[in-house]
Amino acid sequence: MNYEEMIKLAEKASENAYVPYSHFPVGACILTEGGKIYTGCNFENASFGLTICAERNAVGSAIADGERKIKAAAIFSPKMDNCTPCGACRQVLREFKSDEGLDIITKVPDGIKVYPIEELLPQSFIL
Numbered sequence: 064m065n066y067e068e069m070i071k072l073a074e075k076a077s078e079n080a081y082v083p084y085s086h087f088p089v090g091a092c093i094l095t096e097g098g099k100i101y102t103g104c105n106f107e108n109a110s111f112g113l114t115i116c117a118e119r120n121a122v123g124s125a126i127a128d129g130e131r132k133i134k135a136a137a138i139f140s141p142k143m144d145n146c147t148p149c150g151a152c153r154q155v156l157r158e159f160k161s162d163e164g165l166d167i168i169t170k171v172p173d174g175i176k177v178y179p180i181e182e183l184l185p186q187s188f189i190l
């Protein structure tokens with residue numbers, strides 16, 4: 064699975080987003096150390112603060128399946144180029160960074176961009 068394919072799966076996942084309030088669909092696709100793939104979309108709630116982002120939805124599926132090491136996460140929104148994870152999702156993704164690191168992948172007009180998690184969340188908090 065290459066990073067371009069992961070963006071395509073994130074795009075597909077964004078089609079299931081439940082976004083009646085923001086109208087801002089997001090999809091995420093994460094790759095584990097063992098090569099497994101999990102996807103997620105955002106889903107909102109009438110109580111706005113209960114919204115779950117696409118990235119945390121995908122991470123939850125991986126964790127529920129017993130995974131603990133994430134190598135890469137691709138994020139896609141049809142509404143925004145270079146849609147990077149929000150601060151909360153950066154911290155949640157960082158928790159499960161694989162021993163080889165964790166790349167964040169976004170879609171840009173001429174292809175993809177790849178950010179090591181350290182670039183998006185420097186000096187991160189971890190126990």
Ligand code: THU
Nearest residue numbers: 085087089105116117147148149
């Ligand atoms: N959202 C995500 O799913 N991931 C992010 O990293 C940024 C924000 C969602 C939350 C909400 O449903 C919509 O995008 C607008 O904030």
